[in-house]
């Protein structure tokens with residue numbers, strides 16, 4: 001629930017905190033490190049979410065629902081792009097469908113905001129949203145993260161979810177995804193991993209995604225090269241920046 005430096009959004013909103021590691025893209029999870037810091041600062045919501053092992057903080061598997069934060073977007077009068085659950089995964093199996101329904105209610109009551117929900121569990125997203133009482137909201141964008149070609153099937157799951165905008169975050173990109181099918185995907189974000197243990201991103205893998213986007217008519221957003229000093233590495237690709245955003249009016253329900 002705060003302003004953020006993430007390039008493709010305006011604010012974060014965290015009705016849930018805590019997660020479990022799922023695949024290679026989770027290894028250096030930013031939320032996991034941040035949760036440990038927030039716990040050390042005494043923030044109640046983050047207590048018990050991580051523990052130290054081998055000098056690093058790891059999720060314990062505890063998931064904290066924070067009903068108090070549900071009303072926060074209703075207090076923001078100015079329209080914002082809101083990244084939902086930057087500190088968790090809304091479709092983690094331990095987040096009850098009833099709670100997700102409450103999140104949906106807030107998004108429905110605040111059409112001035114655009115909500116961006118990113119999950120590594122689009123299979124559960126598909127299962128929950130198909131229950132019939134989750135309306136397709138024009139101000140809600142649904143996305144999944146794909147770090148390499150071992151998890152390309154997440155894109156197929158996402159494609160089957162009705163949404164105004166469907167998007168993929170290829171971040172941290174740690175392998176080629178040349179076989180990705182972006183049909184009916186409206187937006188692709190690409191980024192390298194940052195921080196002390198960041199893994200390499202080959203520029204060729206980025207070019208491959210841009211080519212697939214051009215073919216599929218998918219908006220292409222290049223977020224960053226990443227690395228140990230992400231500011232120095234910057235976010236230019238082939239001499240320019242790419243900040244394309246999807247257009248709901250063109251792609252709604254497409």
Ligand code: SF4
Pocket residue numbers: 019020021022023025026029030031032087088089120
């Ligand atoms: S799914 Fe997201 S929040 Fe959960 S461990 Fe993986 S990267 Fe972190």
